[in-house]
Amino acid sequence: xxxxxxxxxxxxGVRKAFGTxxxxxxxxxxVAPRELVFLIGPSGSGKSTLLRCCNRLEEPTGGTIxxxxxxxxxxxxxxxxxxxxxGMVFQSFNLYPHLTALGNVTLALRKVMKRSRAEADEIxxxxxxxxxxxxxxxxxxxxxxxxxxxxxxxxRALALEPKIxxxxxxxxxxxxxxxxSVLAVVRDLRDAGMTMVIASHEMRFAREAADRVLFLxxxxxxxxxxxxxxxxxxxxxxxxxxxxxxxx
Amino acid sequence: xxxxxxxxxxxxxxxxxxxxxxKGFLQTLxxxxxxxxxxxxxxLGAMLLATSRSRFVRWPAVAAIDFFRSFPPLVxxxxxxxxxxxxxxxxxxxxxxxxxxxLNAASYYGEIYRAGVESVPRGQVEAGRSTxxxxxxxxxxxxxxxxxxxxxxxxLSNTVELIKLTTLASVISAPELLHSADLARSxxxxxxxxxxxxxxxxxxxxxxxxxxxxxxxxxxx
Numbered sequence: 001x002x003x004x005x006x007x008x009x010x011x012x013g014v015r016k017a018f019g020t021x022x023x024x025x026x027x028x029x030x031v032a033p034r035e036l037v038f039l040i041g042p043s044g045s046g047k048s049t050l051l052r053c054c055n056r057l058e059e060p061t062g063g064t065i066x067x068x069x070x071x072x073x074x075x076x077x078x079x080x081x082x083x084x085x086x087g088m089v090f091q092s093f094n095l096y097p098h099l100t101a102l103g104n105v106t107l108a109l110r111k112v113m114k115r116s117r118a119e120a121d122e123i124x125x126x127x128x129x130x131x132x133x134x135x136x137x138x139x140x141x142x143x144x145x146x147x148x149x150x151x152x153x154x155x156r157a158l159a160l161e162p163k164i165x166x167x168x169x170x171x172x173x174x175x176x177x178x179x180x181s182v183l184a185v186v187r188d189l190r191d192a193g194m195t196m197v198i199a200s201h202e203m204r205f206a207r208e209a210a211d212r213v214l215f216l217x218x219x220x221x222x223x224x225x226x227x228x229x230x231x232x233x234x235x236x237x238x239x240x241x242x243x244x245x246x247x248x
Numbered sequence: 249x250x251x252x253x254x255x256x257x258x259x260x261x262x263x264x265x266x267x268x269x270x271k272g273f274l275q276t277l278x279x280x281x282x283x284x285x286x287x288x289x290x291x292l293g294a295m296l297l298a299t300s301r302s303r304f305v306r307w308p309a310v311a312a313i314d315f316f317r318s319f320p321p322l323v324x325x326x327x328x329x330x331x332x333x334x335x336x337x338x339x340x341x342x343x344x345x346x347x348x349x350x351l352n353a354a355s356y357y358g359e360i361y362r363a364g365v366e367s368v369p370r371g372q373v374e375a376g377r378s379t380x381x382x383x384x385x386x387x388x389x390x391x392x393x394x395x396x397x398x399x400x401x402x403x404l405s406n407t408v409e410l411i412k413l414t415t416l417a418s419v420i421s422a423p424e425l426l427h428s429a430d431l432a433r434s435x436x437x438x439x440x441x442x443x444x445x446x447x448x449x450x451x452x453x454x455x456x457x458x459x460x461x462x463x464x465x466x467x468x469x
Contacts (some may be wrong), residue, residue, distance in 0.1 A: 057374050084380035094375035098393045107389060108379035116256075160379060 008068060008164055008195050009054060009215055016107040022024065023049045025219040026063065031164065031197055036190045039199040042242060047199035048091075050216070051166045053232050054197070055086040068163055083177030084112060087157030087165035088124045091172050093149040094143040101128060101152045102137040105159045127155040128219065131185050150178035155216030160191075165189070166199040183209075201244055207231045215239045252294070259439040265432035265441045273427025273448050279414045279424055280452075281340075283349045287410055289402075290350045291357020295365065298358060316355040322416050324348045329420045343416075343421040352409050360402045364395030401464045408456050412449070 009031040016024040031037050039047040053059040054071060056079055058133035065072040069093060072082055095104050102124045108121035128134045141149050150170055157165050170186070171179045183205050190209055191195065201204060206213055210227040215236070223236045230235045234240045261315035297309035315322070329344035337346070369392050396403065418427035429445035 055378055079378075080380045080382055081317065083378055087380070088378035090371060090375065090377075092371055094369075094371040096372065096375070096390055096394075098397060107376075108381055111385050111389060112380040156375075156379065 006033075007031060008035075009065065009197065010066040010184065012065075013053060013063035014050065014053055014065060014238070015045075016053055016058055016081075017061045018021075020023070023219050024060070025054070025215070028217070028223075029054070029197070029214065029220055031195060033195055034193045035195055035211045036209060037197045038210040038213045038217060040196065040203070040206060040213060040242070041199070041222075045216040046219045047216055048168050049198060051168050051199055053242045054166055055083050055088055057088070069164045075170070080112070084108070084160045085163045087160065087162035089150070089157055089165065089170050090166040091151050091169040093141070093146070093173070095149050095153055095156075097141050100138050100140055101155075101166075103143065104141070104152055104164040105156045107194060108156075109159055123159055127159045130158065130188075131155045135247050145178055146174045147181045150174065154185055154189075164197070166221075167177075167200070169199055169201070171200065171202055201246065203231070203243070215242065217242065254438075256439050256443050258438055259441045261436050261438045262444055264304050265444070267328055268428050268432050269425070269441060269444050271427040272423060275428070276414055276425040276448075276452075279345065279417060279422075281347065283353065283414065284407055284410060286346060286350050287353030287357050287407075290379070290447060291355030291361055294354045294358030295361035298468035299362060299365070313358055316351045318338070319352075321352045321413055322419065325416055325420060341420050343423060344420060346419050348416075349410070349413070352413075353406075356406050356409075357403070360399050361395060361431040363402070365394050367398045368394045368396060381420070398425060398467070401460045401467065404456060404460045404463070408453055408460070411453060413429060442455070 009029065011027065011029040013026045013028065014024050015026055019078070022045075023213075027046065027050055029037070029050060039050065041047055041194075049058055053060045054072070056066070060073065065119045067082060067086060070082065071077055072079075075152045087214065095101075096107065099107065102121065105127055106115075106120040107123040109123055110117060113120075119194065125134060125137060128137055131154055133151055133155065136144060136148060141152070143164075144152065145182065152171075154170075167186070171182050172181065179202070185207075186196070186198070187209055195240060198206075199212075207227050212224065213227045213230040214224040215222045215234075217232065217238050223230065223234060223239045229240065230241065234243060280373055294309065294313055297305055298313055300306045300309065313370050316346040325344065325348040328348050329339060329341065332339065363419050372394065374388045377383070381389070416426055417424045418430065421427065425448060429441045432441035433439060
């Protein structure tokens with residue numbers, strides 16, 4: 001795990017306030033290529049907001065964010081171009097219900113990357129195969145289980161060959177028996193060297209798969225370090241209390 | 249009974265006026281083919297203006313929509329056709345009808361589209377934008393198809409209303425179905441032509457009404 005740059009994602013001093021409510025109070029998030037970083041913390045700690053700032057679904061009120069060296073927040077940056085390089089996976093999947101699984105995966109390929117339908121379909125099928133759902137290509141989201149929908153959503157993000165994928169609680173909306181299939185895909189992506197930041201409550205998976213863990217609480221990073229260190233020997237009292245709570 | 253039949257279902261008269269009624273029917277179809285797209289497109293425009301981020305666009309648009317929704321369409325049509333000439337603006341019947349229906353129908357369709365767009369969850373837009381689609385692309389490929397599907401029964405109901413409103417064109421002597429039928433009635437002193445017109449309206453609209461009912465059932469279930 002490389003400790004010093006060049007970082008793929010370099011967020012420094014990120015602040016975000018909704019009105020007078022400051023949700024992020026100066027957070028640093030540095031992610032090296034091929035790294036899998038987990039964000040943990042109680043709900044309302046700012047994990048989701050931090051991820052959403054990293055592709056400007058939320059506009060940070062302070063700080064800097066660079067992706068692959070490009071200043072994400074500069075008004076001269078083409079935000080649509082940057083977003084192609086930052087895959088996003090949502091808690092509630094957000095698949096387009098009026099399109100098939102394949103249609104979901106290929107929409108941006110065709111309309112953003114300007115691929116022909118045949119090319120886009122080929123790339124789309126490759127990515128559905130990658131998440132184990134090639135045979136569901138013609139199914140609509142409403143016909144798929146939650147786990148399958150989330151895997152299609154991952155394929156949709158993968159299809160654009162992003163430099164990094166952000167996942168916002170990707171398994172929180174799933175029935176327990178469906179969580180494993182999604183985590184298996186995440187594990188495959190990690191083994192293939194995909195850079196990822198995942199906000200999640202899956203502590204066991206974090207411990208096993210993450211390179212690094214950040215514990216957020218109240219809009220600040222309370223503690224960060226290698227997964228093993230955070231889970232076995234947390235330095236901060238708040239981290240200890242949180243880990244104790246989620247285990248029981 | 250004989251009086252009833254000869255007054256309302258007089259076959260001889262029906263055959264005699266059939267060509268005139270048929271011409272009116274074609275004119276009504278033509279009006280529908282022109283006015284429904286005008287209303288649907290105008291409504292889309294009205295919705296986009298009324299949901300604009302700039303309040304200098306939004307407020308006048310919302311005010312106009314409210315105004316034309318509360319303004320009786322018959323008064324609007326007569327004003328445009330017979331009132332505007334006093335201001336030096338003389339329009340053909342068809343042009344007057346198109347303008348009146350654009351203002352009236354776009355306001356109603358616009359409100360329906362707006363409800364449809366509001367029914368699409370915010371996450372859909374976020375998913376689209378997160379893959380690099382622009383705001384306009386996201387609207388066109390993600391929001392609009394879902395919005396239309398969610399309010400399809402309302403859009404079709406409004407289309408039925410719009411088709412019925414084409415009868416208003418008869419008051420400015422546009423040669424549509426009601427006008428032809430009423431002309432035939434006054435020429436023959438018989439109500440049978442009006443019965444023919446009513447039957448033709450039913451044939452046009454009843455299938456639509458059935459489709460709406462099925463759609464509502466499907467969307468609810």
